[in-house]
Amino acid sequence: MNQPRVSICTSVLNQSEWLKESIASVVAQTFKEWELLILDDGSTEDIKGVVDSFNDQRIKYFRFDQNKGVPHGSNFLLKKAAGEFVCLLAADEVIWEDKT
Secondary structure (H helix, E strand, O other): OOOOOEEEEEEEOOOHHHHHHHHHHHHOOOOOOEEEEEEEEOOOOOHHHHHHHOOOOOEEEEEEOOOOOHHHHHHHHHHHOOOOEEEEOOOOOOOOOOOO
16 A cells, blocks of 8 residues: 555544444545554454454554553554544544545
8 A cells, every 4th residue: 555645543442333333434435545543442342353354454453451541542543643634533433435
């Protein structure tokens, strides 16, 4: 993949069912030059399994063994973001397919 134009950053603690919908809304974007960075912030649910089920190289998974909170997770992801533009997206949010 070339350098993404948009980095979408999601920190999640459990909420695997909502995360599926959130990821699906990103994958459905009409604009395809994005990366989705997902931080599993110490979940007890199988967040990696949800991420892997999409089988999309634009989705990158990170994990903290213990919950550190949304601000810490968001800052971690913002440092990893490679896009020209950045969007924070909560795990329980979805975005319109023409967001960009």
